[in-house]
Amino acid sequence: MDEHSLEMGLRRALEREEFFLHYQPQVDARTGRVEAVEALIRWLRPEQGLVSPALFIPLAERTGLIVEIGDWVLRTACLQSRRWLDARLPPVRMSVNLSARQFSDADLAGRVAAALDAAGLEPRDLELEITESMMARDPEAASRILRTLRSSGVRLMIDDFGTGYSSLSSLKRFSVDGLKIDRAFVQNLPHDRHDAIITRAIVGLADELGLDTVGEGVETPAQRAVLSDLGCRLLQGYLTGAPQPPDALAERLSALAAA
Ligand code: C2E
Ligand code: MG
Ligand code: MG
Numbered sequence: 001m002d003e004h005s006l007e008m009g010l011r012r013a014l015e016r017e018e019f020f021l022h023y024q025p026q027v028d029a030r031t032g033r034v035e036a037v038e039a040l041i042r043w044l045r046p047e048q049g050l051v052s053p054a055l056f057i058p059l060a061e062r063t064g065l066i067v068e069i070g071d072w073v074l075r076t077a078c079l080q081s082r083r084w085l086d087a088r089l090p091p092v093r094m095s096v097n098l099s100a101r102q103f104s105d106a107d108l109a110g111r112v113a114a115a116l117d118a119a120g121l122e123p124r125d126l127e128l129e130i131t132e133s134m135m136a137r138d139p140e141a142a143s144r145i146l147r148t149l150r151s152s153g154v155r156l157m158i159d160d161f162g163t164g165y166s167s168l169s170s171l172k173r174f175s176v177d178g179l180k181i182d183r184a185f186v187q188n189l190p191h192d193r194h195d196a197i198i199t200r201a202i203v204g205l206a207d208e209l210g211l212d213t214v215g216e217g218v219e220t221p222a223q224r225a226v227l228s229d230l231g232c233r234l235l236q237g238y239l240t241g242a243p244q245p246p247d248a249l250a251e252r253l254s255a256l257a258a259a
Helices: 003-013 053-063 066-086 108-119 139-152 168-173 193-208 221-230 246-258
Strands: 019-028 034-045 049-051 093-097 126-130 155-161 178-181 212-215
Touching: 003 034, 003 053, 019 066, 019 246, 034 053, 034 066, 034 246, 049 053, 053 066, 066 093, 066 108, 066 246, 093 155, 108 126, 108 139, 139 155, 155 168, 178 193, 193 212, 193 221
Parallel strands: 034 093, 093 126, 126 155, 155 178, 178 212
Antiparallel strands: 019 034, 034 049
């Protein structure tokens, strides 16, 4: 697909309402209870079908469109949380991915506050996922924005921890609430000895630093068992729930309420 046509499509996608969100559960490794959900954007492009965010997010980032798209994601995810609360479903934290460009927007904290306000949510109902690459442009400004956000009570998580985008130095540079262990380490558990050692070290480090942990991309019971044994607190992956439309997630939450 050529980039120009993709960009033209992307420019019109917001006004044509071609985006929607799926939500993927993050479950407590011990109890299986859904504690949070991650909002993941989907683009249904007419005539072409679903386009992967891995394909269009980087382009949206390069063109600056991500600022508007990211704001839409934030507002839509918060309003969805409000709908679930109004339907008397058990409260779950909403986790939203941020991208680098959103940090060049001086008013990011204002946009976050406005999204919470419009949905009548508290800051602690929201979590933002960041990666180290976001800090690259202007680390000073980004770290200031992160501090403002965190002091308002919004939770911050480092996404894809351990990969090129999020390394140990991010722990020192950002003040965060937890980290998400990248799927690259989880996928070869329990067979790959190195990945098991690395995962154990990440969980140990997080514990010592008082940080929460989420294992990403959990697909098998064996992976779940290892992560849980290592003390990883939350699990996210196809095994415990794929990204799904809001109604499917509501059903899962209401089953939880009945249990
Ligand atoms: P991410 O934030 O690390 O999200 C996790 C990705 O792993 C999602 O891919 C999810 O569908 C996928 N995944 C979840 N469980 C499993 C599993 O068990 N196995 C495998 N193989 N994959 C699993 P998705 O939805 O295609 O999103 C890809 C990336 O695009 C995200 O990675 C995130 O970086 C970005 N993205 C998605 N939505 C947004 C958004 O609203 N804003 C921004 N800025 N980026 C987004
Ligand atoms: Mg994420
Ligand atoms: Mg991730």
